[in-house]
Amino acid sequence: MDALVTTQWLASELGASDLRIVDATYLDAxxxxxxxxxxxxxxxxxxxxxxxxxxxxxxxxxxxxxxSAEKFASRMQSLGLGDGSRIVLYDTSPWHTAARAWWMLRHFGAHDVAILDGGLTKWRAEGRETAAGKEQLRHRHFTVWAGAEGVRTLDQMQRNLSSGGEQVLDARSAARFTGEEPDPRPATHAGHIPGSKNLPYTELFEADGTWKRGEALRQAFAAASVDLDRPIVTTCGSGITAATLLFGLHLLGKDGALYDGSWSEWGASRDTHKAMGAA
Structure with a gap:
């Protein structure tokens, strides 16, 4: 199963015993x-x-x-997601939150995970069948595994300021990145991590909401002055759209890490604000 699957492919696979489909839409109330x-x-x-x-x-x-790994495994089991499952994720969120679910599943040990290109919006636009209510799937064992190599902490991000070992790529809008637009979270400064680059996650999508592919996707990263041959850690406001950048990198055959605290942690820290010279 490819990391990005089409609506046509999914329609042909509906009913397969090992296929699990997940709506991973997250919205701000x-x-x-x-x-x-x-x-x-x-x-x-x-x-x-x-x-x-x-x-x-x-x-x-x-x-x-x-x-925690235990909480994640328990929730996946209750959803019927487990060992041997082929998992296809979609969403209808403006933040393309299926990518966050994709990153979490892979972080905790799932191997066969994909995102539906265009999501439910494309599925419905093509006149394909939908269902209502809730689906009940039997519990399935989820063998959880979690390493720390794909996640960055505040301490690691602070050390990277001097080492410069990883490029830091911010998925927020240009206005949020520059500080022109204030952060919506209380007591959180505006701006960005010093030395970071800005690639708004929206730049990874075509006008119809499908993912850019190949050279078009590569050019999106190039426009942000990202060197795809050097280590990359992604960040955003809360760790959601940072995962969108990681999925884009994955489509290009590249891997990166995610700063899970993102700007909600960095921008609220007195220590980081001092280090930034109150910038």
């Missing part, structure tokens, strides 16, 4: 949409709903930190 309610109203047949808003470390004030 302030935007007036309810991801769970929208899933129950219409989803791809057989799809279960992954609640990314709950699938996080709830012992921290940071918004979207990785949960």
């Amino acid at each position: 302030a935007g007036g949409r309810d991801a769970s309610a929208e899933y129950e109203q219409a989803h791809i047949p057989g799809a279960v709903f992954m609640n990314l808003g709950e699938l996080r470390d709830t012992d921290t004030d940071l918004p979207m930190m990785l949960p």
